[in-house]
Amino acid sequence: MDGSVAPASGCHGGRETMQEAARAAGKSETLDRLLSDYPRGPHDQPQSMCPAFGSLRVGLRMRRTATILCGSACCVYGLTFTSHFYGARRTVGYVPFNSETLVKGQLFEDIRNAVYETAKPENYDCVVVINLCVPTASGVPLDRLPKQIDGVRVIGIDVPGFGVPTHAEAKDVLAGAMLRYARLEAESGPVLRPRNAASAEPTVTLLGELFPADPVGITALLKPMGLALGATVPTREWRDLYGALDCSVVGAIHPFYTASVREFVAAGRPVVGSGPVGVEGTAAWLDAIGKAANVSAEKIDAAKARALPAIRGALDASPINARITVSGYEGSELLVARLLIEAGAEVPYVGTACPRTEWSDADREWLMAHGTHVQFRASLEQDVHAMMEVRPDLAVGTTPLVQKAKELGIPALYFTNMVSARPLFGPAGAGALAGIVAAQTRGKERFGRMVSFFDGVGSGDNAGYGFKGGVPEAHPQARERFKKMRLARAKALEAVGT
Numbered sequence: 001m002d003g004s005v006a007p008a009s010g011c012h013g014g015r016e017t018m019q020e021a022a023r024a025a026g027k028s029e030t031l032d033r034l035l036s037d038y039p040r041g042p043h044d045q046p047q048s049m050c051p052a053f054g055s056l057r058v059g060l061r062m063r064r065t066a067t068i069l070c071g072s073a074c075c076v077y078g079l080t081f082t083s084h085f086y087g088a089r090r091t092v093g094y095v096p097f098n099s100e101t102l103v104k105g106q107l108f109e110d111i112r113n114a115v116y117e118t119a120k121p122e123n124y125d126c127v128v129v130i131n132l133c134v135p136t137a138s139g140v141p142l143d144r145l146p147k148q149i150d151g152v153r154v155i156g157i158d159v160p161g162f163g164v165p166t167h168a169e170a171k172d173v174l175a176g177a178m179l180r181y182a183r184l185e186a187e188s189g190p191v192l193r194p195r196n197a198a199s200a201e202p203t204v205t206l207l208g209e210l211f212p213a214d215p216v217g218i219t220a221l222l223k224p225m226g227l228a229l230g231a232t233v234p235t236r237e238w239r240d241l242y243g244a245l246d247c248s249v250v251g252a253i254h255p256f257y258t259a260s261v262r263e264f265v266a267a268g269r270p271v272v273g274s275g276p277v278g279v280e281g282t283a284a285w286l287d288a289i290g291k292a293a294n295v296s297a298e299k300i301d302a303a304k305a306r307a308l309p310a311i312r313g314a315l316d317a318s319p320i321n322a323r324i325t326v327s328g329y330e331g332s333e334l335l336v337a338r339l340l341i342e343a344g345a346e347v348p349y350v351g352t353a354c355p356r357t358e359w360s361d362a363d364r365e366w367l368m369a370h371g372t373h374v375q376f377r378a379s380l381e382q383d384v385h386a387m388m389e390v391r392p393d394l395a396v397g398t399t400p401l402v403q404k405a406k407e408l409g410i411p412a413l414y415f416t417n418m419v420s421a422r423p424l425f426g427p428a429g430a431g432a433l434a435g436i437v438a439a440q441t442r443g444k445e446r447f448g449r450m451v452s453f454f455d456g457v458g459s460g461d462n463a464g465y466g467f468k469g470g471v472p473e474a475h476p477q478a479r480e481r482f483k484k485m486r487l488a489r490a491k492a493l494e495a496v497g498t
C-alpha cells in the first residue's frame, strides 16, 4: 500500500497483528498513549490518507526543520509524493531497511547515523524522525536517539496507521512532542524570543491550521479586550513554540490536539474550545476567551459590540437557502456547519473523522439543538448513507463522497477546498461561504441533465463501458463458482495451519 491512502482494512497487514508485534517489541507504552489520546469508535478507523502525512506535513512546514521517515519504501513513496503534490518543496529524508537490518537492529544504527549526518546547527534547529508502521511494530527505539546534537533538537515519534486514526491527529503527535520539548527547555533556562513577538499585551495561542486571513480577523476580534494573537500551533518555526506556551489562554479551534493541550495544561494555561463563527459562536467564544484571560466584563462587552453587528450584517447580506450535508476529516466540520446554519442553511448531518473531545462539546451541543445529527469518527459509509437519505442541495465532503454525490446528480464540493480557500471566522467568514454555496447549488439542474445523459452507462464493475447495449453481460454463476473455490482454498490452508 502506498502512503497516500490508508484504508481501514489491511493497509498495514492487519491492525491487531501489528499491535501485537509492536507490544511484543516494547512499544506498549507508546500504543497505550496513542489509544488514550486518539480514542476509536464507534467503528475502528475512518477512511483517510495515511495518518503519518499529518506529522510529515507539520515538520515540512517548519523553517530549519529536517524530517526523516523510516518505513516501507512504498509508504515513503506515497507520503513524499503526497507532500510534494501539496507543494512541500522540501527534502524528505528516508532511512530504508530490509529484513536483515530490521531484525538485527542495524536499522536503529542507520537512523542514528542519518540523524548525526543531518543535525548541523548551521542548517537546522530540529531533526524529526518518524517511525511508520513496520519500524513501530518492530520496536525501533527512537526514544534512544540523542535528545540533541550540537544544539539541534532531535525528536523521534511513532506514527503508525494502526495506532493513530487520522492524519489530523498525527499533526498533534508531532506538535505535542515539539511543545513538550520546548516546554522543558523553557522550564530549565532562558530561551529565544519568537521572531514576531507581539507587544506587551497578553496573548491568545490558537490550535489548528487556519486560512491565512483568519488570524488577521481574530486579531481584530481580540483587540477591544486588550488581547493580542500569539502563535498558531502547529508553528512555522521552533522559537514560536516558546511564544505559544507563553500565552494567557489557548483557543483549541481544532478540537483534536489532545497531546498539545496536555502540554499547555502542564504549562498552566487555560484552554477554550470552539471558535468565533457566526454571531452566536463569536459571542460565546469572546466570552470564554475573555473570562479565561481575566478580562473585565466591560471589555468583553465592548469586543462583542464591535464584532457582532458586523457579523450579523454579513450573514444577512448573504443568506444561504439550501439543505447541506457536511463531512470531512480536517477537524473544523462542526464550525463550518454552525456558520452555514447561522447563514440560513438547513444542515441535517455533520460527519467528522475526528473523535469527540471536550473541545468540541459546545459546537456539538449547539448543532444538536439546531436539529443536526453529529457523527464523530464518521465512516465513508455513514456519510454516504446520510447524504442519500437527506438528498441535500449540496453535499460538502471528502473525495469519495463527492464522487458518489456526482454519480447521484447531487451538487457536491470538497470540504478541504471549501475551508482552505476562504476565511471562516468573524465578519469575513460570515460573508465568505454564501457565494460558493450559491454557485454550487445553481449546478443542480446541470447535474440532473448529466445523470440522465449517462443513463445506461455501466457503473461499479462495469464502469467505463459504453451506452445501452455496450455493457458486458453479467455472469453471476461464474462469480459464485470462483467464490466457492476461494473459500475451499482458504479452508484447506487453515486445516494445514498456514
Ligand code: SF4
Pocket: 001, 002, 003, 004, 005, 006, 011, 012, 050, 051, 052, 071, 072, 075, 078, 132, 133, 134, 160, 161, 162
Ligand atoms: S505507514 Fe502504515 S498506514 Fe501509512 S501507508 Fe504505510 S502501511 Fe499504510
